[in-house]
Amino acid sequence: MTEAMPGVRGQGAAGHIETDVLVIGAGGAGLYAAIEAARSGARALVIDRSLIGRGGATVMAQMTVAAAIGTEQPDDWRDHWRDTLAAGRGLCDARLARLLCEDGVEVIREMDRWKVGWARHADGRIRQAFAPGHDRPRCVYVDFLSTGPAVSRTLRTQAQRQEGVQRMGEMLVTDLVVSDGAVQGVVALDLAHGVPVTIAAGATIIATGGLTRLYRRNSASANMAGDGYALALRAGAALIDMEFVQFFPIGHLAPRMVGMDPIMWDPFRYKLGGRLLNGVREEFVDRYGSTDSGKYVTTRDLATYAITKEVAAGRGSPAGGAWLSFEHVPEAVLRENFGPVIDRLAANGIDLTKTAIEVAPIAHYHMGGIRVDTSMSTGLPGLYAAGEAVGGANGANRLSGNAITEALAFGRVAGREAARFAKGGIAWDAAKAADGVALARAAGPARPGWNPAAGFARLQDIMSDLVGPFRTEAGLAEAASRLSALAAELGEVPPGPPLPHDLARADWFDLRAALLVAETVILSATERRESRGAHQREDYPGLDPAWETNQVLTLDGGALRLAQRAVVKEAA
Amino acid sequence: MSVALLDIRRGGPGEAPRRQRYEVPFEPGRSVLDGLRWIREHEDPSLAMRYACLNANACKECMMLLDGAVIYACTARLEEREMRLDPLPNKPLLRDLATSIAPPDERPPEPARPAPAP
Ligand SMILES: Cc1cc2nc3c(=O)[nH]c(=O)nc-3n(C[C@H](O)[C@H](O)[C@H](O)COP(=O)(O)OP(=O)(O)OC[C@H]3O[C@@H](n4cnc5c(N)ncnc54)[C@H](O)[C@@H]3O)c2cc1C
Ligand code: FES
Numbered sequence: 255m256t257e258a259m260p261g262v263r264g265q266g267a268a269g270h271i272e273t274d275v276l277v278i279g280a281g282g283a284g285l286y287a288a289i290e291a292a293r294s295g296a297r298a299l300v301i302d303r304s305l306i307g308r309g310g311a312t313v314m315a316q317m318t319v320a321a322a323i324g325t326e327q328p329d330d331w332r333d334h335w336r337d338t339l340a341a342g343r344g345l346c347d348a349r350l351a352r353l354l355c356e357d358g359v360e361v362i363r364e365m366d367r368w369k370v371g372w373a374r375h376a377d378g379r380i381r382q383a384f385a386p387g388h389d390r391p392r393c394v395y396v397d398f399l400s401t402g403p404a405v406s407r408t409l410r411t412q413a414q415r416q417e418g419v420q421r422m423g424e425m426l427v428t429d430l431v432v433s434d435g436a437v438q439g440v441v442a443l444d445l446a447h448g449v450p451v452t453i454a455a456g457a458t459i460i461a462t463g464g465l466t467r468l469y470r471r472n473s474a475s476a477n478m479a480g481d482g483y484a485l486a487l488r489a490g491a492a493l494i495d496m497e498f499v500q501f502f503p504i505g506h507l508a509p510r511m512v513g514m515d516p517i518m519w520d521p522f523r524y525k526l527g528g529r530l531l532n533g534v535r536e537e538f539v540d541r542y543g544s545t546d547s548g549k550y551v552t553t554r555d556l557a558t559y560a561i562t563k564e565v566a567a568g569r570g571s572p573a574g575g576a577w578l579s580f581e582h583v584p585e586a587v588l589r590e591n592f593g594p595v596i597d598r599l600a601a602n603g604i605d606l607t608k609t610a611i612e613v614a615p616i617a618h619y620h621m622g623g624i625r626v627d628t629s630m631s632t633g634l635p636g637l638y639a640a641g642e643a644v645g646g647a648n649g650a651n652r653l654s655g656n657a658i659t660e661a662l663a664f665g666r667v668a669g670r671e672a673a674r675f676a677k678g679g680i681a682w683d684a685a686k687a688a689d690g691v692a693l694a695r696a697a698g699p700a701r702p703g704w705n706p707a708a709g710f711a712r713l714q715d716i717m718s719d720l721v722g723p724f725r726t727e728a729g730l731a732e733a734a735s736r737l738s739a740l741a742a743e744l745g746e747v748p749p750g751p752p753l754p755h756d757l758a759r760a761d762w763f764d765l766r767a768a769l770l771v772a773e774t775v776i777l778s779a780t781e782r783r784e785s786r787g788a789h790q791r792e793d794y795p796g797l798d799p800a801w802e803t804n805q806v807l808t809l810d811g812g813a814l815r816l817a818q819r820a821v822v823k824e825a826a
Numbered sequence: 827m828s829v830a831l832l833d834i835r836r837g838g839p840g841e842a843p844r845r846q847r848y849e850v851p852f853e854p855g856r857s858v859l860d861g862l863r864w865i866r867e868h869e870d871p872s873l874a875m876r877y878a879c880l881n882a883n884a885c886k887e888c889m890m891l892l893d894g895a896v897i898y899a900c901t902a903r904l905e906e907r908e909m910r911l912d913p914l915p916n917k918p919l920l921r922d923l924a925t926s927i928a929p930p931d932e933r934p935p936e937p938a939r940p941a942p943a944p
Contacts, residue, residue: 510855
């Protein structure tokens with residue numbers, strides 16, 4: 255292990271940094287991993303393409319975190335585990351799901367000791383709310399709709415306090431450095447200065463979150479382009495369950511609001527019910543096999559299906575979704591439940607007692623991701639993953655509240671295991687980083703008329719129109735062919751030269767990653783000829799028991815390879 | 827078509843500042859950030875500004891000056907008039923509207939050699 259804190263030293267024109275454990279991504283998973291790695295005796299460096307603790311999904315989460323802490327009612331992680339496996343429709347890796355539920359209890363308690371501020375009863379017990387799919391009230395939260403910001407702030411403060419953790423924003427990781435199959439560190443683009451930096455690490459953890467930016471309408475941030483999946487795949491690691499993108503059925507659609515999270519209507523529905531209506535103001539969810547009269551019991555996949563079908567049948571709301579109405583709820587009740595949020599709505603010109611709003615499905619979370627074992631190892635020596643970047647724990651469908659628990663619990667394991675591995679020392683073969691450095695600094699010819707931001711928007715359109723929650727063989731094939739045309743336009747090098755805060759350059763690297771990740775989603779979705787959870791095939795409706803299997807992807811000589819693997823089941 | 831006229835300060839540190847004006851389509855409810863992203867997608871991808879969360883006002887990255895006052899670009903609304911945008915004056919300038927806003931111990935180290943001049 256190195257004695258000094260990670261430091262910069264000259265190496266040609268590219269800066270070079272060394273650390274025991276490198277964590278890519280400073281969301282819930284990455285920050286927890288860095289803290290745990292340092293507590294285990296390693297020097298940890300956590301980097302993010304954006305600001306520390308602000309760039310990803312964690313800071314945006316508003317609602318709840320599931321863990322069987324049993325303060326509301328007696329509870330046991332085994333019950334949470336059973337619910338998680340049931341929601342995953344047969345595809346969960348039972349060992350990873352168990353880790354989420356069992357370690358989840360400890361991380362939620364530790365967050366409480368770190369003063370995250372979980373909402374409490376007057377007698378001091380932590381409150382736990384009920385959420386669909388859980389057999390009892392199990393979800394902790396921070397009022398009002400502040401869970402994510404509180405989790406991020408708490409972890410960032412803890413990382414500041416923890417000796418041995420260094421934090422660094424504005425570092426976009428563009429490539430992993432691999433030597434003889436082992437991961438030695440990364441090449442990053444220092445976005446502030448527009449220069450490449452290399453980082454050698456005893457162990458590297460990918461905690462870059464999910465891929466929802468691949469879709470035009472998504473709930474997450476501009477940094478969720480699936481970078482971690484592409485990095486892992488290109489380095490030789492495997493991905494699992496890539497066809498399972500979770501759509502959130504009632505994302506805000508219209509009127510245009512500012513300063514609000516698009517999934518904000520979920521807590522409204524939990525607390526107040528609300529009525530989901532089609533374009534001619536009829537309730538419609540019951541036509542699709544569920545009930546929805548005022549209560550919020552419809553699962554995410556069914557509601558998404560029902561709304562999409564109504565719109566397709568010409569019965570959508572004016573902006574192409576469904577109406578969500580709270581017009582029958584008295585103003586006093588709205589205020590009591592959502593206090594300041596009602597004022598923010600008023601500032602957007604929305605009075606819920608007088609108008610319904612429009613909602614539609616929106617890409618929200620990714621169940622699939624990097625394949626790991628219970629030590630969060632990818633199987634490549636020196637490469638770990640954690641958080642939403644990992645696939646397998648949630649199978650075909652994620653239970654509400656499980657994602658933050660997953661980020662924290664998996665982050666903790668990854669930090670500990672990476673620190674252990676890093677005791678083996680730092681190896682660095684600069685020659686293996688040369689291509690990545692050259693690409694990060696490449697000044698390709700200017701390409702007037704080609705716009706990488708517009709290119710990314712095109713990818714989002716293709717994915718939304720053809721690879722959304724409902725898929726067909728023909729649509730998927732069409733998407734694949736349009737994306738390969740886009741890939742051909744991307745070219746081999748980014749147009750240059752690199753500039754400080756060069757969004758166009760970042761777009762080029764994002765597009766490179768997103769094109770590869772989109773291909774993995776399309777390939778897996780095409781192969782899975784059945785409908786299950788978040789993956790619905792119009793041409794193969796209904797669940798086929800023969801398909802109770804995971805799909806695993808690797809990159810082999812530049813081509814994707816898909817294989818079926820038996821689901822890891824573990825006796826309870 | 828109704829438009830908003832964005833008058834934006836362009837350039838990096840040490841460069842002579844210049845101003846560039848863009849017409850962006852105006853629709854009620856749109857944010858200034860929507861306008862800036864429209865410019866990048868349709869007119870000029872080289873424009874630099876900071877943002878992450880797009881709309882939720884959670885990341886707090888998108889601070890800049892609108893007509894001299896500090897705003898979040900994702901919550902300030904586009905208007906059918908000329909709007910003057912400048913980078914934060916009290917933070918080191920990166921380029922255009924982007925400034926270095928992270929605490930000093932969370933920034934990348936200064937490169938050993940200056941970046942090649944564009
Ligand atoms: C609006 C919203 C609401 C949600 N609500 C809930 C909820 O109530 N309960 C729940 O359990 N879950 C919720 N989720 C899901 C949950 O927030 C996420 O799954 C979880 O926070 C993921 O944490 P993470 O640490 O894995 O990733 P993130 O928090 O997304 O962090 C990933 C980080 O990696 C960085 N990064 C990405 N690529 C690179 C790169 N190439 N180089 C450097 N850095 C990179 C990003 O900038 C980002 O900061 C919600 C998600 C959203 C979007
Ligand atoms: S873009 Fe995140 S606060 Fe404005």
